[in-house]
Amino acid sequence: MNIQTLGKYLREEDPVLLAKEAVWRGVKPIRRWQFRNTLLRDNCPVSFRPIGYYQWQKEHIPERVQEAILEYADLVSRGEYPLMGYGNVKLGIIPDWQRDWVSGKRWSMEPSNTLQTIRHDGSDVKCPWELSRLQFAPVVGKAYALTGDRKYKSVLQALLSDWVLSNPVGMGVNWTLAMEAALRAISLCLTMELLWPFADDEQGWLDLLTESLWKHLLFIEAHNEFSYLTRSNHYLSNIVGLATLAAYLDGPEMSQRRGKYGRKVQQEIQVQTYPDGGDIEASTGYHAMVAQMFLHSFVVQKRCGLKIDEAFERRLNLMLHWISTMTDQAGKLPHIGDCDDGRVELLFDDVRQSMLSVSERHSLRMSSLSGLASYLLDLPFGRDKADAVWFGCRDKSTSEGPSERISLMPDSGIASARSGDAKMIFCAMPNGIGGKGSHTHCDKLSVVFSLGDHEVFSDGGSFCYTRSAELRNLYRSVRAHNTLSVDGEEQNVIPLDPQCLFRSGNEAAVSTIQVCGEYDGEIVLRASHSGYARFNVEHRRTVRLNGALVITDEVNGAEIHSLDLRFLLGPEWHVLPEVVTGAEVRCSIRGPRQLRLDCKAEASLTLTILPAEISRAYGSRLTASCISIHTSVALPTVFITEVRWDKSA
Numbered sequence: 001m002n003i004q005t006l007g008k009y010l011r012e013e014d015p016v017l018l019a020k021e022a023v024w025r026g027v028k029p030i031r032r033w034q035f036r037n038t039l040l041r042d043n044c045p046v047s048f049r050p051i052g053y054y055q056w057q058k059e060h061i062p063e064r065v066q067e068a069i070l071e072y073a074d075l076v077s078r079g080e081y082p083l084m085g086y087g088n089v090k091l092g093i094i095p096d097w098q099r100d101w102v103s104g105k106r107w108s109m110e111p112s113n114t115l116q117t118i119r120h121d122g123s124d125v126k127c128p129w130e131l132s133r134l135q136f137a138p139v140v141g142k143a144y145a146l147t148g149d150r151k152y153k154s155v156l157q158a159l160l161s162d163w164v165l166s167n168p169v170g171m172g173v174n175w176t177l178a179m180e181a182a183l184r185a186i187s188l189c190l191t192m193e194l195l196w197p198f199a200d201d202e203q204g205w206l207d208l209l210t211e212s213l214w215k216h217l218l219f220i221e222a223h224n225e226f227s228y229l230t231r232s233n234h235y236l237s238n239i240v241g242l243a244t245l246a247a248y249l250d251g252p253e254m255s256q257r258r259g260k261y262g263r264k265v266q267q268e269i270q271v272q273t274y275p276d277g278g279d280i281e282a283s284t285g286y287h288a289m290v291a292q293m294f295l296h297s298f299v300v301q302k303r304c305g306l307k308i309d310e311a312f313e314r315r316l317n318l319m320l321h322w323i324s325t326m327t328d329q330a331g332k333l334p335h336i337g338d339c340d341d342g343r344v345e346l347l348f349d350d351v352r353q354s355m356l357s358v359s360e361r362h363s364l365r366m367s368s369l370s371g372l373a374s375y376l377l378d379l380p381f382g383r384d385k386a387d388a389v390w391f392g393c394r395d396k397s398t399s400e401g402p403s404e405r406i407s408l409m410p411d412s413g414i415a416s417a418r419s420g421d422a423k424m425i426f427c428a429m430p431n432g433i434g435g436k437g438s439h440t441h442c443d444k445l446s447v448v449f450s451l452g453d454h455e456v457f458s459d460g461g462s463f464c465y466t467r468s469a470e471l472r473n474l475y476r477s478v479r480a481h482n483t484l485s486v487d488g489e490e491q492n493v494i495p496l497d498p499q500c501l502f503r504s505g506n507e508a509a510v511s512t513i514q515v516c517g518e519y520d521g522e523i524v525l526r527a528s529h530s531g532y533a534r535f536n537v538e539h540r541r542t543v544r545l546n547g548a549l550v551i552t553d554e555v556n557g558a559e560i561h562s563l564d565l566r567f568l569l570g571p572e573w574h575v576l577p578e579v580v581t582g583a584e585v586r587c588s589i590r591g592p593r594q595l596r597l598d599c600k601a602e603a604s605l606t607l608t609i610l611p612a613e614i615s616r617a618y619g620s621r622l623t624a625s626c627i628s629i630h631t632s633v634a635l636p637t638v639f640i641t642e643v644r645w646d647k648s649a
Contacts, residue, residue, distance in 0.1 A: 021228040028224075035222030039169060044211040046251030050193045051303040054145070065348055066146055072351045073143030076136050077155045082354030083130055084341045085361055085620025091131070093155075094162050098172055100127040102619070103467070107173035117176055117466075120498050124467040125173060126340060126618070132174040134163065134187040135346050141194030153195055157205050160188065164212045169219055178223040179234045182241025185216040186296070186344060189248040210249070217245040217257075230436055232281060233290050233342075236272055239264045240293045240344070247300045258304050265297045266312040269319075277318025278412025282432035282440045284326065285339025285462070288364060291319040292344045295373055313377065320373040323366050325407035325416045326425065330453040331367030334425055335461040336414075336446075337432070338439035338476070339363060341618040347372065353617075359571070361617040406523055408515060415513045417523040419545045421452045422645075426543055428510040428527035431492065435506035442478040442491040444508045444529040445541040449482075449549055451645060454592045457482045458570045458624070461615035469498035475615065476504070478566075484539055484553055484639075485564045491531030507531050522546035537561060537635065549643040557635035565599070565629040565639055568612055571622040580607045585629060595645040603633035 072082065080088040081095070089101055099106035105123040107115055117125040137156055144152035167174050174180060188209060198206045220242055225234040239261050246257035272290060273279055279287035294316050301308060326333050331349075343350060347368035353361050407416040413429040425448040431437035441459075449457040460480025464471055473494050478485045485491075493505035508531030516524040528540035537557035544550040555563060569575065573591035580587075585607035589595040599605060612626035629639070 017228045024226070024228060031222045031224075035218055036170070038218060039215065044207075044214045046210065046214050046249040046254065048192055048206065048210045048213065048248060049250045050196045051247050051300065053190060053193055053299060053303060061146065068348065068351045068355065069139060069142050069146060072136075072354055073140040073152055073155075075354065076140050076159075077151065081131065081136060083127075083619075085358060085363070085615065085617030087358045088354065094159065095131060097132055097163060097166055097174060098128055100124055102127060109172050112170050112172060112175040115173055115176055117173065118499075118501070120466075120469065122467060124464060125176075126465060128173050129177075129180050130341075132163065132167070133180065133183045134160070134191070135183070135343060137187050137191040138194060139346055139351055141191045145194050156191060156195065157202075160191070161205060161208055164208055169215045175219065177234070178220045178225050178241075179237045181216050181219050181223075182237045183342075183344065185213060185220070185241050186244050188213060188216075189244055190345060193248070213245055213249060217242060217249065220245075230433055231268075231271060232433060232438065233272070233279075233286055233293070236265075236268055236290060236293055239268060240297045243297050244300050247304045258301075258306065262297070262301045262304070262306045265294070265301075266309050269294055269312050269315045273315055273319060274409075274411030276409040276411040277315060277320075277322040278409050278414065279319070280433055281337070281438070282413075282429040283337030283339065284333045284335065285337065285342070285364060286439055287319070288323065288333060288366060288369065289342040289344070291316070291323060291373075292369060294319065295369070295376065296344045299376065316373075317377055320370065320377065322409060322412070324370055325409075326414070327366050327370070328423055328450045328453060328455070329421070331365055331370065332362050332453075332455075333364035333366050334448040334450075334455065335364060335459045335614075335616060336425070336427060336443060336448065337429070337441050338465075339462045339618065340465065358617070358620050359622060361620065363617040406515060406525075408513060410512055413510055413513065413527075415515075415525050417525065417543075417545045419521065419523065419547065420647075422545060422549070423450045424448070424543060424545050424549060426513060426525050426527070428513050428529065430510055431504065431506050431508070437492060437504040437506060438502040440492070440504055441476040441481060442483075442494070442504075442508070442531075443481040444483060444491050444510055444531055445527060445539060446481040446483040447543060447549075447551065449643070451593050451595075454572060455570045456573060456589070456591075456593075456595065456643075457567050458614050460568060460613075462618060463613070463615040463621050464619065466501060469501060472501050480568065480614075482567050483541075483565075484555070485566070486532045486535060486537050486539070486555070487562050488564070489532065489535070491529060507534065516542070532557075535561065547644075547647075551639075551641040551643075553639040553641070555635055555637050555639075560632055560634050562632045563630070563637070563639075565641070567597070567627040567641075568614060569625045569627070571614065571624045573625065575609045575625050575627060577607060577609055581605065587627060593645050595643055597627065597641065597643050599629050599639060599641045601631060601633075601637060601639045603631045603637055606630045 075088055079092040080090050082088050100123040103123045140152050140156050220238050224238050243261035243265050246254050246261055279290045341363040349365040349368040405418050415426045417424045427443050427446045431440045448459055460475050463475050478490055491508040508529045511528045513527045516526050523545045526542040540554040542552040573589050576588045578586045584600045585605045586598045608628045610626040610628050612624045613621045614624045615621055
């Protein structure tokens with residue numbers, strides 16, 4: 001933490017928390033010193049044991065699931081790795097674990113605490129990190145469990161032993177964060193269970209991997225990302241990983257660790273989520289990842305016979321219901337806020353995506369996760385065959401989405417409205433993590449609008465984090481969202497310093513979304529934000545859905561201001577301008593359906609179709625179009641935008 005940030009905390013944080021944080025920061029170096037001494041002094045005191053995480057009969061796994069698993073495993077066996085939005089990356093049978101395969105740049109094998117992960121040289125540390133999470137390994141393990149073909153086991157033994165030997169603890173880029181170690185440890189545990197049992201001549205490999213798991217546990221404990229001031233998915237991954245390691249390792253103090261870390265996970269759900277079940281980071285992508293972390297730990301703790309607190313299970317139910325209300329008819333969550341495609345384990349949706357072209361990939365397909373949860377938690381939005389559950393297979397025909405026409409998550413600041421096959425998501429999300437906003441975008445009052453399986457008005461998504469500061473800031477800017485900007489400024493001030501890619505201002509306080517009524521089938525929602533109060537401007541938006549989408553933007557203030565209203569379309573749509581200047585502008589939208597957009601105001605408007613890009617999987621960009629409606633006008637003023645579509649499809 002730099003001096004400026006520390007000063008901010010000194011002014012804003014509870015003095016008691018600051019005192020606790022100071023003590024904790026004094027303890028951390030001691031724990032890391034103890035960790036290094038333990039590695040040098042102690043032999044591995046634990047053994048590996050399966051816990052029955054996977055309960056299934058291979059003859060009951062649907063054929064299409066088996067085919068997808070085997071195709072994926074064959075790709076990895078050939079040295080092709082399906083990674084995020086980059087396609088199937090040819091890295092070789094034994095990849096370079098320290099290399100960013102996009103830029104070609106790599107990290108040297110030096111002490112991890114001396115390495116700079118964000119270098120602003122076009123490299124992205126997420127590439128080696130994602131590969132070294134080893135989440136491809138349980139999928140290949142499932143191929144072995146399905147077929148008994150030893151080639152899959154041999155591939156994994158070669159890959160995983162090379163990873164362990166090529167990445168000594170505390171050296172290289174893959175030991176720079178406890179989160180990466182935790183997610184990798186989960187992958188190793190699941191893979192070893194799928195490969196179990198081992199023959200006598202495999203004992204050396206088993207010992208090598210077991211010792212690595214022990215070192216992962218010690219490393220995570222010593223480099224725990226806990227903080228009294230800011231906790232996020234990083235700390236959650238640490239304790240979920242530790243709970244999993246304690247479950248799979250048998251030896252001294254493991255029983256105590258199982259109880260300790262299991263309790264921490266159950267308690268943390270109350271910290272990391274709102275009472276309505278939404279993740280506190282203001283991001284659908286991170287909500288999905290955090291929900292999967294909690295669900296994974298729920299299963300692990302159940303397999304270990306630990307008591308599950310009712311409050312934990314209730315909040316987890318709410319997290320999964322939150323997902324079900326937000327998904328479209330194809331089971332896809334909209335990309336809102338940051339999304340880096342993070343997972344705990346690859347489910348069927350994730351595996352199936354690897355068979356698609358990059359342009360077809362959508363990293364927030366949630367049917368598998370929802371299907372798994374509906375079975376494990378007996379949730380009301382769908383039941384699935386128990387024999388298929390561990391592959392996360394959920395047939396679209398068996399799913400039952402929520403029946404509510406309006407689903408309001410007041411703490412999360414998000415609402416979902418449905419009318420026929422039309423669905424609208426209205427965003428008034430407060431900045432994540434109590435205003436710190438590490439994964440927050442300038443998307444206040446943005447609307448994501450779908451017809452059936454097709455997203456018409458899309459969020460810009462998250463193309464990259466550290467590879468390009470310019471693109472990182474573009475994708476989280478107001479320009480990448482379906483809302484209104486004032487004088488070309490951001491709702492929350494985005495620092496220009498490239499060292500601040502996960503910080504933003506907290507200017508845009510949002511109101512609670514009001515459900516103003518449901519009359520004759522019409523749904524009316526309203527919210528406002530204060531992001532432009534520094535210019536003495538307030539933006540209030542009302543959305544109506546009933547056979548048409550009507551958006552009323554009230555811009556209150558004084559003096560003349562430049563206003564820009566934007567609608568970002570999915571790549572399958574193209575726009576035909578019809579009336580481009582005047583008090584009323586109009587265009588038609590063609591694609592899977594035909595739509596017409598009209599915008600009226602008392603001022604003179606200019607409609608322009610701009611080239612744009614959106615991202616539906618980290619690392620990939622899709623060509624799109626943006627409808628921009630611009631005016632300079634003395635405030636107050638009102639825009640009324642109406643979208644109508646054909647009802648024949």
